[in-house]
Amino acid sequence: MSETATKVIKIEVLRYRPEKDQEPVWQTFDVPYTEDMSVLQGLQHIKDDIDGSLSFRWSCRMAICGSCGMMINGKPTLSCQTFLRDLAPGPVRVEALAHFEIERDLVVNIDPFIKTFEGLKPYIIPKEERKIEQGEYLQTPQQLEQFEQYSSCINCLLCYAACPQFGLNNGFAGPAALALAHRYNADSRDGATAERMEIISTEEGVWSCTAVGYCSEVCPKHVDPANAVNQNKVNSAKDYFLRFLTPRGGK
């Protein structure tokens, strides 16, 4: 920090220490801050100088690793990207990402996401095998645009904290997993759409979405997961009806 901290802001943190807390409790810290300090740096100050037991995830400090998502004043936000100066005079209320189980303090259990995500095969399964000598796969700018925004997802899971349907049912695949599944389905090089649609088309796939749309609002990378999910309601419905209309069941 270049300048000396002269101002102080109150940061209220929802603490949960499973070994001693029956349920989460609010704890307030007075944190000296400078103009360039993020909420994440405020938490780091608490951990380094006030209470070393405070737990939270972070890594890159520049909105690319997706580790430091939390509820800041009730909104799902990346704490590295949110500045204390903008929240002055405070207090700043910091809570673990909503809709996930709290593991400890600001650390949540993201297993529900990881499990669905794996199942959706978030990688390219080539439509046709190509040898190196055949050169690269070519795509037009329009083909690129079909999936590019969805590939910007950093798995920060702010969208899950913005999705009441996920909060009500942790079995719902949720915005990021479905956006990433769509990222591969929409890729002209990929050939595994049918496999992914088996999960996408289920009740706990796109059909649990009620188009709240807050997921797209909070996304720090402008992925617009709501758009990916809702495009696949159309695709899923097409799959469903086409099997009655076409001889080979729409395949």
Added chain:
Amino acid sequence: MSNVNKTTSARRPYRRPMAGWWKRDPFFVRYMAREITAVAVAAYAVVLAVGVVRLSQGEAAWNGWLEALKSPLSLLLHLALLVCFVIHAQSWFEIMPKTMPMIFIGGERLKPQTITRTGWLAVAAVSVLVFVLALWWQA
């Protein structure tokens, strides 16, 4: 959804309650307004359906229904329903760009605002058409 073995693990994940979730954020309140105003849309469908039933019961019944529509209470109801319809339409037109596949015109992707405005433009066009038809019918 966790794999915690309650007897051997120190993990004790805490699930926060969801009660009253829609009051937590103004965005959720607006979402609930969209959902609840659907009831008004359904209610007006019932009003119109009653009209069709009355029409099938003869001229007196039909005229009775028309008169009932002109009562102060009915006018008030219409005003309230109109407000609900506007909220409902606005919230759906707002989310509409997120529910559609990408549309490209001349190589450019159609902007969300354009899609929302097209929705309102369609409402305006249909409203004008209905008014013109109604006036023409009366003349």
